[in-house]
Each structure stands twice: as C-alpha cells, then as structure tokens.
Amino acid sequence: MVRQGRVVFSSSGHLNRAGAQQANAVHSPISGLKGGVNRLLREAAASLFNTLFPGECRLCGEALINVSRLPVCRTCLNGVKPLSGSFCSLCGEQVFAFGQQPTAAICGMCRRATPPFARAVAFGSYDGELRGVLHLLKYGQVRPAAGLLGEYLANTIQQIQPAFSGASPIVVPVPLYRGKRRQRGFNQAELIARVALKRLAARGVKLEIKPRLLKRQRATSSQTGLTRHQRRANLRGAFVVKDRAAIDGRDILVVDDVFTTGTTVSECSRLLMRAGARRVFVVTVARVLKGDVNKIQQNTAVVQKMAAAS
Ligand SMILES: [Zn+2]
Numbered sequence: 340m341v342r343q344g345r346v347v348f349s350s351s352g353h354l355n356r357a358g359a360q361q362a363n364a365v366h367s368p369i370s371g372l373k374g375g376v377n378r379l380l381r382e383a384a385a386s387l388f389n390t391l392f393p394g395e396c397r398l399c400g401e402a403l404i405n406v407s408r409l410p411v412c413r414t415c416l417n418g419v420k421p422l423s424g425s426f427c428s429l430c431g432e433q434v435f436a437f438g439q440q441p442t443a444a445i446c447g448m449c450r451r452a453t454p455p456f457a458r459a460v461a462f463g464s465y466d467g468e469l470r471g472v473l474h475l476l477k478y479g480q481v482r483p484a485a486g487l488l489g490e491y492l493a494n495t496i497q498q499i500q501p502a503f504s505g506a507s508p509i510v511v512p513v514p515l516y517r518g519k520r521r522q523r524g525f526n527q528a529e530l531i532a533r534v535a536l537k538r539l540a541a542r543g544v545k546l547e548i549k550p551r552l553l554k555r556q557r558a559t560s561s562q563t564g565l566t567r568h569q570r571r572a573n574l575r576g577a578f579v580v581k582d583r584a585a586i587d588g589r590d591i592l593v594v595d596d597v598f599t600t601g602t603t604v605s606e607c608s609r610l611l612m613r614a615g616a617r618r619v620f621v622v623t624v625a626r627v628l629k630g631d632v633n634k635i636q637q638n639t640a641v642v643q644k645m646a647a648a649s
C-alpha cells in the first residue's frame with residue numbers, strides 16, 4: 340500500500356507528514372489516473388489519497404496530523420455543537436420562552452399556520468463548522484463527511500424516538516431531481532440517512548428506509564431570495580408520492596441535510612399526509628435559526644476560511 344518505505348507510520352499509527360509529502364511529490368496516485376477514468380474512481384482515489392497523505396484541514400487550512408478519510412482537523416470537529424436553548428415544539432425554530440416549559444413553546448409562524456408535519460428537529464445550527472462539513476459533502480464531493488453527518492442525524496433521531504410512540508416510522512430522504520443527482524453523483528440526504536440508520540441499527544433501533552417513496556419529478560429553481568408565497572409556488576407539483584399503499588396509516592420520518600425555510604419539507608409532508616400518512620416527522624442535520632444574530636458573521640468567517648484553505 341505505502342510505496343518505497345517513504346511514508347513512515349509512527350508508533351501511534353499516524354502518518355509522518357514530511358514523508359507523506361515526499362512520496363506525494365514522486366508518485367501522486369491522482370496524477371497517474373488518465374482522463375477516461377470515471378468520476379467514482381477519481382473520488383475513491385481522492386479519498387484514499389486523503390487517507391494516505393493528510394493535507395490541510397478543508398475548513399481552516401491547518402495542517403492535518405492524523406490519518407482520516409475526512410480532511411477536517413480536531414479543532415474544527417470540536418467546534419460542531421448540537422443545538423441548545425428553547426425551540427418551537429412544532430417546527431424547531433428558536434424561541435425565547437421565558438418562564439415557559441420548552442416543550443410547550445410554539446413560535447409565531449406555527450401559531451399563524453400549523454405546519455403539515457407533527458414535529459421538525461435538527462441536530463445543529465446551519466453555521467460555522469457544521470455548515471462547513473455539510474458544504475464539503477454537497478459541494479466539495481467529500482463523501483466521508485456523510486459518516487460524521489449521519490452520526491449527528493442518528494443522535495437526533497434517537498432524541499425524538501419517544502414521539503414515535505412504539506410505531507416504527509418509514510424513513511424518506513428528500514429526493515433530488517434526477518439531473519441534479521446525476522450531476523452530484525449522489526443525494527446527500529439519502530447518503531446521510533443511510534449512515535444514520537446503520538448507526539441506529541448498531542444501537543438496536545431498526546428503521547426502514549424507502550428512498551423512492553417520494554419522487555422529485557421536475558427541477559426547481561433556487562429558493563434563495565423568494566418570498567414565502569413564491570417558494571411554495573416554486574415547489575408546487577415538484578414532488579409526487581410513488582407508493583401510496585406503503586404510506587397508509589404509517590408514520591413517516593422525512594430526512595434532509597438542511598432545514599432552511601421549511602418550504603421543501605413542508606411540501607413533502609403535505610403530500611405524504613394527503614397520501615394517507617398518520618404523522619410526518621422531519622429530521623435534519625442543520626437548521627437555519629432566524630433568531631441567531633451571530634449567524635451572518637459566522638457564516639462569512641467560514642466561507643473565508645474555506646476559500647483560504649482551497
Ligand atoms: Zn480545521
């Protein structure tokens with residue numbers, strides 16, 4: 340595996356970085372691949388390359404000293420924190436519920452219009468390092484990021500497990516339009532959901548996944564900058580339920596990477612409920628918290644760090 344004895348493993352199993360760089364200069368596993376090699380093979384090679392020759396943290400640019408398939412340093416990983424505070428018991432938005440039981444809190448939006456899902460929860464805020472790791476998977480093609488994100492999702496699913504009240508829900512990842520999926524090579528929501536289910540199965544929680552229960556039948560333009568009404572209009576007719584018989588009377592757990600405005604998961608939930616679902620729960624890795632005043636500053640800092648690192 341490691342050629343010419345150039346890469347030295349220390350007693351702790353860590354790569355000697357100087358040795359790795361030398362070996363890299365002489366024989367790069369990536370430079371040896373010809374243009375005709377398909378994307379999957381290139382991705383596998385890149386992943387192997389990161390494992391053999393740790394470079395820089397893709398979030399902060401620090402030199403990596405530990406061998407890992409995920410090119411993110413310990414400091415950045417430790418920066419990922421689960422949500423803490425009071426949240427809307429329906430949609431998961433941050434609420435400032437002084438003197439109220441956190442479970443009883445319902446945000447202004449949900450008071451005005453009850454969402455079609457029974458409950459939406461997220462692992463963390465769509466900020467800082469968590470946003471960085473999500474971007475590595477989605478835009479940086481760093482598939483090992485799904486391992487970490489799936490772990491977060493598994494923990495969040497376990498948190499709301501008591502709400503399932505004994506009936507095991509069917510897990511449905513938010514689908515991508517086939518063109519988008521082909522372009523990216525994977526659906527990040529499905530990838531994360533599959534990892535989470537594996538983690539849960541190891542803890543004795545068995546959930547069934549049906550990734551083709553919902554289908555995205557047309558491409559949709561970006562939701563950014565649209566009003567609430569425009570976002571809903573943009574998604575109208577984008578999804579279709581493929582297997583109504585499988586849904587009838589069942590609880591559904593819709594999984595996505597990010598809950599931004601909730602329009603996408605609401606549209607999926609609406610269709611699933613109309614198709615006969617008993618209840619729909621929504622679990623995402625991250626959530627945009629409107630109440631977080633530090634959000635914009637933190638996001639800018641991470642984008643700058645990522646730009647500097649690449
Ligand atoms: Zn870092």
Ligand SMILES: [Zn+2]
Nearest residue numbers: 427430446449
């Ligand atoms: Zn709410």
